[in-house]
Amino acid sequence: xxxxxxxYTKEHEWVLVEEDTATIGITxxxxxxxxxxxxxxxxKAGARLEQGASLGSVESVKAVSDIYTPVSGEVTEVNATLAxxxxxxxRDPHGAAWLVKVKLSNxxxxxxxxxxxxxxxxxxxxx
Amino acid sequence: xxxxxxxxxxxxxxxxxxxGARMVDFGGWDMPVQYTGIVEEHRAxxxxxxxxxxxxxxxxxxxxPEAGLLTDHVTxxxxxxxQPGQVQYSGLLYDHxxxxxxxxxxxxxxxHYFLCVNASNQDKDFAHIRSNNRFDATVExxxxxxxxxxxxxxxxxxxxQKLTPVDLxxxxxxxxxxxxxxxxxxxxxxxxxxxxxxxxxxxxxxxAPRLWNELLAxxxxxxxxxxxxxxRNTLRLEAKLALYGHEIDAxxxxxxxxxxWIVKLDKGDFIGRDALLKQRESxxxxxxxxxxxxxxxxxxxxxxxxxxxxxxxxxxxGSPSPTLNKNIGLCYLxxxxxxxxxxxxxxxxxxxxxxxxxxxxxxxxxx
Numbered sequence: 234x235x236x237x238x239x240x241y242t243k244e245h246e247w248v249l250v251e252e253d254t255a256t257i258g259i260t261x262x263x264x265x266x267x268x269x270x271x272x273x274x275x276x277k278a279g280a281r282l283e284q285g286a287s288l289g290s291v292e293s294v295k296a297v298s299d300i301y302t303p304v305s306g307e308v309t310e311v312n313a314t315l316a317x318x319x320x321x322x323x324r325d326p327h328g329a330a331w332l333v334k335v336k337l338s339n340x341x342x343x344x345x346x347x348x349x350x351x352x353x354x355x356x357x358x359x360x
Numbered sequence: 361x362x363x364x365x366x367x368x369x370x371x372x373x374x375x376x377x378x379x380g381a382r383m384v385d386f387g388g389w390d391m392p393v394q395y396t397g398i399v400e401e402h403r404a405x406x407x408x409x410x411x412x413x414x415x416x417x418x419x420x421x422x423x424x425p426e427a428g429l430l431t432d433h434v435t436x437x438x439x440x441x442x443q444p445g446q447v448q449y450s451g452l453l454y455d456h457x458x459x460x461x462x463x464x465x466x467x468x469x470x471x472h473y474f475l476c477v478n479a480s481n482q483d484k485d486f487a488h489i490r491s492n493n494r495f496d497a498t499v500e501x502x503x504x505x506x507x508x509x510x511x512x513x514x515x516x517x518x519x520x521q522k523l524t525p526v527d528l529x530x531x532x533x534x535x536x537x538x539x540x541x542x543x544x545x546x547x548x549x550x551x552x553x554x555x556x557x558x559x560x561x562x563x564x565x566x567x568a569p570r571l572w573n574e575l576l577a578x579x580x581x582x583x584x585x586x587x588x589x590x591x592r593n594t595l596r597l598e599a600k601l602a603l604y605g606h607e608i609d610a611x612x613x614x615x616x617x618x619x620x621w622i623v624k625l626d627k628g629d630f631i632g633r634d635a636l637l638k639q640r641e642s643x644x645x646x647x648x649x650x651x652x653x654x655x656x657x658x659x660x661x662x663x664x665x666x667x668x669x670x671x672x673x674x675x676x677x678g679s680p681s682p683t684l685n686k687n688i689g690l691c692y693l694x695x696x697x698x699x700x701x702x703x704x705x706x707x708x709x710x711x712x713x714x715x716x717x718x719x720x721x722x723x724x725x726x727x
Contacts, residue, residue, distance in 0.1 A: 269399045271680045294398040
């Protein structure tokens with residue numbers, strides 16, 4: 234369920250690092266908690282994000298959920314399909330429904346994120 | 361640590377948990393917000409039939425030779441016009457004209473009225489009615505004696521009819537009948553909070569789990585779904601039905617809430633009447649109006665509303681509308697601006713997003 238090659242945050246984002254680029258998304262746990270996702274608000278390509286700052290928001294019918302930037306860097310790509318098909322986040326949050334790609338400005342930040350095992354232990358304990 | 365009272369549970373609590381519902385604290389009650397998904401549950405009610413546990417709602421019984429006089433004194437609608445078996449939507453007001461609660465008044469008999477009230481207001485309502493009881497009548501806070509299940513949707517009648525000898529087609533809208541559902545005593549009211557046809561049944565708490573399961577089985581052929589508070593909210597918003605704490609509260613009058621139709625100023629004195637008369641003379645400052653988002657974004661409860669670029673009001677309820685596939689809401693605006701067709705903006709995460717006021721209800725069921 235939670236890919237071993239991803240890193241995770243306690244705010245339920247995931248990060249996949251390939252060379253100097255990080256792909257960022259929300260976890261399956263997050264989409265389950267939200268329910269039917271109907272709206273995604275993301276930054277534009279070129280935006281510079283600091284770790285911990287707001288990356289955007291995801292809204293379900295019931296609630297708004299903020300997404301936080303797990304790793305600092307410049308947005309190089311935004312998943313444009315989500316504007317019209319936000320429900321993809323309910324179906325494939327770890328794959329096709331990634332949110333943004335970021336060119337890492339501080340690769341060391343990745344080391345501070347959770348492993349798949351740690352994240353699963355964390356959400357297990359949260360319940 | 362402050363003392364947090366434990367959540368109250370309805371008689372169907374374990375049934376919801378067995379169905380895998382997501383439970384939330386709703387005004388001190390442990391209630392299902394959704395079972396499989398808000399959109400799917402919403403659609404089931406619009407196209408087939410949905411079951412709601414609304415046992416958290418309160419019931420207040422007023423009995424005695426002057427039960428009608430007391431009920432009329434504490435509510436805004438004309439109790440004298442009710443016949444036995446009839447139901448009336450009404451307001452319970454303070455002297456200053458703001459809402460204590462919105463209620464359904466059922467006339468059981470000349471000397472017996474049955475009020476369905478909001479869960480989180482029931483103790484306050486009971487105290488309010490009792491403190492204004494200078495009549496030959498008794499007031500009972502009877503919430504513990506009733507469970508309530510709402511059966512709503514185009515197939516509600518076909519579903520419920522399988523379990524009751526009462527001829528449901530003979531119950532008119534906003535009337536009720538006392539009878540049996542699957543052998544247990546039940547008050548069957550043709551009322552609801554969804555904008556669809558349907559029934560709300562009041563039953564003994566001990567029978568609720570069995571009846572719930574029998575209703576699910578009876579509705580199976582129609583695609584019945586259990587429906588949580590999430591879809592209950594989107595359904596009632598599309599139908600522009602007020603929710604206490606959102607469209608109405610102690611600071612809001614029925615005129616402001618676009619509920620003048622539940623106020624009968626000519627019926628004689630009642631609590632709040634003087635304040636309402638004054639408000640009618642001096643004119644309203646603000647009024648409730650519906651809107652649709654035009655820009656990208658979803659308005660949520662409490663967001664600020666701008667008119668002509670300046671703060672003018674606030675969103676009372678806002679949500680995506682699963683039926684209309686639009687983002688809709690209700691807001692208060694200065695009364696002179698609360699007309700359909702007016703461009704407004706809603707502040708969403710510090711950005712003004714375009715919207716326009718519209719006619720309501722957003723959704724009306726085809727007759």
